[in-house]
Amino acid sequence: MADETSTDINPAPQANGEDTSPAIGLISQYVKDLSFENPSAPAAFQWQSAPQLDVQFNIAAEGVGEGLFEVTLKIDVTSKADEGTAFVIELQYAGLFGVRNVPDDQLQPFFLAEAPRILFPFARRVVADAVRDGGFPPLLLEPIDFHGLFAQQVQAQAEGQAEMANPVGEA
Template sequence: MADETSADINPAPQPNGEDNGPAIGLISQYVKDLSFENPNAPAVYQWQSAPQIDVQFNIGADGVGENLFEVTLKIDVTSKLDEGTAFVIELQYAGLFGVRNVPDDQLQPFFLAEAPRILFPFARRVVADAVRDGGFPPLLLEPIDFHGLFMQQLQERNAAEGEMPAPVGEA
C-alpha cells in the first residue's frame, strides 16, 4: 500500500527532464526603425515659444517562427512651436519573445500589456538620446500603464459588442 500512495503524491518525472510548464522569455530587443527629422534647423534653435509635444503609441505582435513572436512598440513624437515644427521622431522598438506551452487566450494580454512594459524603458532611452543628439533637451517620456490601457480597450470592445463581462464566482 505504501507504494501506491507514494506514486499518487510524487508525480512521475518527465522524460529527459522535459519541462511542460508555460514560459515566455525575451530573446532579444532592438531598434527596428528610427527616424529623426529636424526640418527647421538651424533656425529652430533661435525660437523662443514653448513646444507642444504630441506622442502617439501603437503596439503590434507578429508570429515570426515556431513559438517565436516579435512585439513592436511604435512611438511617434512631434514637437511643434508657434514658429513651426521643431522635430519629428518615429521609432519602432521591438523584442523577440520565445513562447512555450502558453494557452492562446493568454498570449494577447502578454503581447499587448506585459511585453510593451518590458520594452518601454529601452525605447524611452532611444527617444531621449535621439532628441538630445538632435540638439534639443532630452525628451523623457512619462511611464505608461500598458496593462491599464489594455484592460480599458478590452472593456470598450466588450461594451461595443454588447458583451457582459464573465461572472466571477457563483451566484
C-alpha cells in the same frame, strides 16, 4: 497495513524529460527603425515659444517562427511651436520573445500589456538620446500603464459586443 496515497505536489517528470510548463522569455531587443527629422534647423534653436508635443503609441505582435514572436512598440513624437515644427521622431523598438506551452488566450495579454512594459524603458532611452543628439533637451516620456490600457481596451470591446447583442429597437 496503512493506506499509501501519494501527497507529492510535484508532478511526475515526463518520460522523455521534456519540460511542459508554460514559459515566455525575451531573446533579444533592438531598434527596428529610427527616424529623427529636424526640418526647421537651425532656426528652431532660436524659437522662444513653448513647444507642444504630440506623442502617439502603437503596439504590434506577430509570429516570426515556431514559438517566436516579435513585439514592436512604435512611438511617434512631433514637437511643434508657433513658428513651425521643431522635430519629428519615429521609433519602432522591438523585442523577440520565445514562447513555449502558453495557452493562446494568454498570449494577447502578454503581447499587448507585459511585453510593451518590458520594452518601454529601453525605447524611452532611445527617444531621449535621439532628441538630445538632435540638439534639443532630452525628451523623457512619461511612464505608461500598459496593463491599464489593455484592460480598458478589453472592457471597451466587451461593451461594444454587449451593445451589438442587445439591439435598442426593431427595424
